[in-house]
Amino acid sequence: SQQGEEDPQALSIQEGENATMNCSYKTSINNLQWYRQNSGRGLVHLILIRSNEREKHSGRLRVTLDTSKKSSSLLITASRAADTASYFCATSRGGGGNKLTFGTGTQLKVEL
Template sequence: SQQGEEDPQALSIQEGENATMNCSYKTSINNLQWYRQNSGRGLVHLILIRSNEREKHSGRLRVTLDTSKKSSSLLITASRAADTASYFCATARGFGNEKLTFGTGTRLTIIP
């Protein structure tokens, strides 16, 4: 099974509403990252949150991390049509060059 699993798998909301996506993981981590992938494109890094941080903001994005529950959430406020994309969480366990493990993704659709 995956280290990171996003919930929900798909989400459709009206433009202007807030979108919340969740990520759960299984092992202890060094950091957790969120990436966006537009259709037919490569992944773009959004935010990195370290294991000793609880919340981080970047523009309209807010990421929280609860290491006791092994979960993270990504909140996009005041959504726009351009936010339509797949969103992935990725976990890093912090051991040297060990791999970054990606979750299964949430497909977000913003309805104009």
């Protein structure tokens, strides 16, 4: 079953603009991860935020987590055409297994 749901399902922006994607989930988590998937490089890990963290940065990526609302957002600043991809949030309850439950994804298109 899909734990998370991303919003919007699809997003089209111009190069240089910021892109924001949201993820909602249903159960308590240990950490939440964002992945990018495109035809060229497959599924790639972007960033991980733990349940006791509220915000995390990595290069042009900014992730926030609100455990009280069971939601997370991914902000990509100064987007580039190469950022065109599907973005998935994935939640984990942690532990030795670290089973990931993926959301439905947001398709981002960055136009020149």
